[in-house]
Amino acid sequence: MKKSQEILGLPVFSIVDGRKLGQVKDLVINPEEGKVDFILVSNGSWYVGARVLPFKAVMGVGEHAVTTESENQLATINDTSSANSLLQRNIEVKGNRVLTNKGNLVGVVSEYEIDEETGKLVRLEYKTAADESKIEVVEAENVLTFGTDVIVIKEQTGSTPPPVLSSESKEVAANVGSDGANLFKERQKQFLVGKSVIQDIKDADGNVIIPEGTVVTEEICDLAESKGKFVELSQCAK
Template sequence: MYRITELIGLPVLSLDDGKQIGEVQDLVVDISKATICGLLVSAEAWFSECRSIIFGDIFRTGTDAIMLRDASCLQPIALLDLEGCFRVQELAGKTIYTETGLYLGMLADIFFQPQTGELTGYELSDGIVSDFLFGRKAMPLPQAQIVHSNRLLVPEAMSQLLHSE
């Protein structure tokens, strides 16, 4: 399983000339559609603005780099400011509760399929000590959820689907 945070910091390379276009700063995900919308890429030159890449324009998502056919895939960031989409760094660290008030943990990472960009599950943390002693927990992506400024609310059934990694 791939984790979304593993993509942050990867170089973005162009296949047509081999140049590094930038570096992945963040990702934008659509929780309701369970997909990655795109990537936010830092500019190579100082004082240049950040750009975005729509996930469908990515040629390959590798373990060490993101590959594009050419630099024409770069778009203004505004194209990824869609309703219902969230930046991964905004979601990280949110607490997750069930509808009945049961605390499940903090969102540490999101699992995804690199070929399709489909979100498949959450990795949950109970804190550094608990993670070290017992490991983190994983759960499939909930069908319905509410995203609040500092928490996620998921159906009660998700508490039964938690498992250790």
């Protein structure tokens, strides 16, 4: 099993000629099947030079590199309708909220693991809503929906009762609609303010909108949100 963070940033090599084709920029999730369908490969010019590698064409995901047979396995985003469609749906796993099918908000995904042979998501790790320093794990078989706004999981009957939430989290859990989403996002912004960005964040045209080393402020959060990069900011602020 591999955590997503162990794959992101790895170089991608062609086995045929031993040449570096780029590096892993992102993992493209198929929410219906709960697996990685494509690896987004960048050659340095984000989106301008980005291509996709079907996960079925991956020969290996090792400690130091991802391998594929040849460069012919890669295609541009616009030439791969299924990859383009998945990217447009903007399904994120890390940074997304975890909600039970009984309506209890339990936390925010901080990491996930995949089976490097099949691309299937195996388990999710999430920071609990009651205590962000506490990490809980949910097996992917208990995930009902990978959604744009929330990831829905089965609430286990007879299990430990949901954690006692802070007054703010209770308000979020009681209002999982648009008001609740806004409240939760404000909480995330407060958590990010004061942290530093560890890599450049670019817009869809490849322009750097938040440089590496930037200290996050509320204005930076608003900028990232307006460009559809708030989830990426939450992942890149340390």
